[in-house]
Amino acid sequence: MGYEETGMTRIQKEETSVLSRFVNEVYFKLSSSSMLQKDDNFGWIPLYYAAHSGNRELVELFLNHDNSLAYKKNEKGKSTLHISAIKGHVDVVRTLIDKRPDICELKDDRDRTALHVAVESREEEVMKFLLESIAFQDLINEKDNEGNTALHTASSGGDFKILQILANDSYIDRGATNKGGMTFAEIILSTNLLNDTEIVSIHA
Known part of the structure; x- marks a missing residue:
């Protein structure tokens, strides 16, 4: 058993070393050739790919080289x-906000914040991190181009756990209405995605 653990530890160290060398090589090639700002045929820059894959180390290296990259949009x-x-990728989210807290204010082409898209994607850990982040505190009730807050978005998705976390957060505005004049509670009732017990629990 001890031999197997030692062998596994050695393999893990070797894998970590290989990954570290790869990250440094990628960073060196990109930064030395001024390609960090250049997007590809899909409109993506290297930082997007690093974030998409969850490579926190590479994200941090890119931002250390040029922190303006955090503000670019696809x-x-x-x-x-x-x-x-x-x-x-909550570790990447944490790194980005630690480096540039004001990027929390960035919205996509539908005026959605990072909280909106985390809720829509049902990424619970990211959602909870944003709710607890001081940098995001004043943005929790931001509305998209249809007047929906993150709570409205969750109500349309019908994920009980996500809804419960949001509805119970002290900073959430449960009475907010969207452009259709609907509150989150009215959306829940109109979708029929939750059972009666869940609905009562959310409204409690």
Whole structure:
């Protein structure tokens, strides 16, 4: 057993070393050739790919080289924060906000914040992190281009656990209405996605 553990530890160390060398090589090639700001045929820069894959180390290296990258948006108006939130990479989200707290204010082409897209993607850990983040505190009730807050978005999705976390957060405005004049409670009742017990629990 001890031999197996030692062998596994050695393999893990070797894998970590290989990954670290790869990250440094990628960073060196990109930064030395001024390609960090250049997007590809899909409108993506290297930072987006690093965030999408959850490579926190590479994200940090890119931002240390040029922190303005955090403010760039792709063709759909999504920033690196949106991309990492959608994929559920909470470590990347944390790194981005630690580096540039004001990127929390960035919205996509539908005026959605990182919280909106995390809720829509049902990424619970990212959602909870954003709710607890001081940098995001004043943005929790931001509305998209249809007047929906993150709570409205959750109500349309019908995920009970996500809804419960949001509805019980002290900063959430449960009475907010969207452009259709609907509150989150009215959306819940109109979708029929929750059972009666869940609805009562949410409204409690």
